[in-house]
Amino acid sequence: MAQLKSVLCSVALLLTISSCQRDKPVITETLEPELAQAEDFLDTIPAATPLDTTSGSWHRLARRTNPNAPLLSRRSLRGAIKLSPGVPPPEAELHDITLKASEYFRIDPTQASEVHGREGTIVRIPAGSLVTEKQAPARGPVWVELKECYSMADILLSNLSTVSDNNDLLETGGIVLVQASAQGQPLRVAEGQTIQIDMPAPRRQPGMRLSRGQGDRRKLLRWVALTPDSEPAEDKFYTEPEKMPAYGKGPADINKLIRYPKQAIANQTQGLVFAAFVVDEAGRVVSPKIVRGIGDGCDEELLRVLRQTSGSWKPGLQAGKAVKVKMVLPVRFAFHAGLASSPDSTATTEATSDSTRELATEEMPPSEPSFKAEPTDRYLFSSAQLGWLNCDRVWHATGSPATDLLATTDPDPVTSVYLMFREAKTLVTGQPEEGGYAFRNVPANKRAVLIGIRYQNDIPFVALRETTTGRHATEALAFRETTLEELERMLEKIR
Incomplete structure (x- = not known):
């Protein structure tokens, strides 16, 4: 009987203790879709192999770690960026959004390669002609970037212009960007080597040369004519090779x-x-x-x-x-x-x-003039440099005196104004000054279009105005809201 009482007392004590413990809540919350997908993904990963703690390759502590040591080295941390009160974050630039898209090509730098762009540009890269900044030959796969700007709309929307480093107005036959990289590092053309730039020429113009962009495209890019080695390439032709085509x-x-x-x-x-x-x-x-x-x-x-x-x-x-x-x-x-x-x-x-x-099997009559193999629908250049390359020539507006023009509007950092000439593929960027955007020493009596572009609060605005240079000292611009698609269509229709 005494034993029975002892057992009953023990059971009662256990029930009392368990009744004092908190019930664990049951989680009924549904997982977020992304979290559920992540867990499903984790379920598909095989279990990790247990670590062999006896392996001699694992680092073993020779002494205890200092318990007061910091978790992070403060010397390697930068202070938080502090914006001045009242200064809003910078606006996104429209030209970063409308910049012409690039094409990327993977090549073997040890083999002669050709890169063909969608708009007809051909870049020929001889074997071993690409090196690192330290003149070491490029190894492994190389990525070539090609950007083609042949229409005036593409040139303008990429924030490019056609003005030389000494302020000569240029007539462009097309602008391309050619860059190369390997393992994330930029490459250049090896000393003594050149690559070939082959550009389409629907209406071939004499006197075209190759120029390289100098400066920052986001601010103002000027064109510098390359050395005589970058003039139109003189190719060697055979008339009686060992094996005919x-x-x-x-x-x-x-x-x-x-x-x-x-x-x-x-x-x-x-x-x-x-x-x-x-x-x-x-x-x-x-x-x-x-x-x-x-x-x-x-x-x-x-x-x-x-x-x-x-x-x-x-x-x-x-x-x-x-x-x-x-x-x-x-x-x-x-x-x-x-x-x-x-x-x-x-x-x-x-x-x-x-x-x-x-x-027919007849030979060419000897009285016929000799054939000079000069392409009529292509521009062919050799270049020892990569980067922005412009097929251009100085635009000589014969018989036109120089004049100034001011496009009146409130200048601000989110506005750009251009002067596009009708007679030639020439585009000039206006310089902001009090009262508007100035165009200095441009040819007079030339039909042109003033184009203003503004990007504010993620909304594009445009202003178009036909003009004839020299007739008026100022031209007022009136901006209106537009869309990126409409802006591109309007610019394509100008020429």
């Missing part, structure tokens, strides 16, 4: 592409057409032109076929290396009334059953 399996493959022009059929035009061109190291047809033709569309047809085959030729070889080769291709347009054509001659609607074509 070839297309397909031979002349018959070119013959299949030629269509007898309708006008030539109607007039029964026939004869030899001679086309001169260059096949470069990549098998492209460069600068094709007719040196002797017969008209009625036959000349244009041969040029069309040559352009169509560009890039598909097997390049000429000299000492086992691909080289540029000058070529003259004679093609005979032969009209045969009543003679059925071959099946491939009826592949297009322009061919008829009573006309055939065949390639």
Whole structure:
């Protein structure tokens, strides 16, 4: 009986103690989606292998750590950035948002490489021509950045202008940015080496040169003409290499592409057409032109076929290396009334059953002028430097005296004003001064457009005003709210 009382007392004591403890709350809160996803992700990670605490490779403390040692070294910490009271944080710059996007290409620096931009720029980088700042050869994969600004809208929205370091107004044929890096470190062109910049020229202008940007694009970039080594490159061409260029399996493959022009059929035009061109190291047809033709569309047809085959030729070889080769291709347009054509001659609607074509084997007549392989639709430069590069020439506004113009508006850090000329691809940035933005010593009597851009509270504003320089000393600008898409469309329509 005494034992039973003892057991009952013990049970009662345990119940009393447990009743005094707090109940643990049950968590019913739903995990945030991101946290739930993170936990699901963690569940997929295999459990870590237990550490081998007996491994001799682990650091062992020789003595106890000082318990009063700081967790962080205060000498390595910077003080908090303090903004002056009343000074708002800086506004985002519009030109950082509208800056033309870049393309990036991965190349092997030990091999000759070509980079092709979307808008037609070609950058040729010889093997071993890129080095670090310490002139060490680039190793591993190299990333090449290419940015192309050919339209005036792209140039303006990238905060570029066309003024030289000595304040000459320049006419641009296009501006590109070429940069290279390896393992996060910038590269440069090795001493004594050059890269080739090949730029499209829809309307080729004489006297173009290559200039490099100097300064900061965000503030004001000026153009400095590069040394004579960066003038248009004089390439070596072969006329009789060890192995001549070839297309397909031979002349018959070119013959299949030629269509007898309708006008030539109607007039029964026939004869030899001679086309001169260059096949470069990549098998492209460069600068094709007719040196002797017969008209009625036959000349244009041969040029069309040559352009169509560009890039598909097997390049000429000299000492086992691909080289540029000058070529003259004679093609005979032969009209045969009543003679059925071959099946491939009826592949297009322009061919008829009573006309055939065949390639001629005649040599180029000695009386024809020698062919100078100078591209008519490209600018070709050699450059020993990377960075912002401008294909330009000094704009000589013949017979126009210099004048000043002030675009009146309240100058502020978030506003930029430009003067875009109609006659030439020339863009000038206005300098802020009291009362507006000034343009000094610009040619008078030239049609131009004043363009003001403002970016305030993440909202773009624009002002456009047609003007003729020299007629008025001042022109007032009226800004209105716009969008980035509308701004770009408006600038594209100006030219």
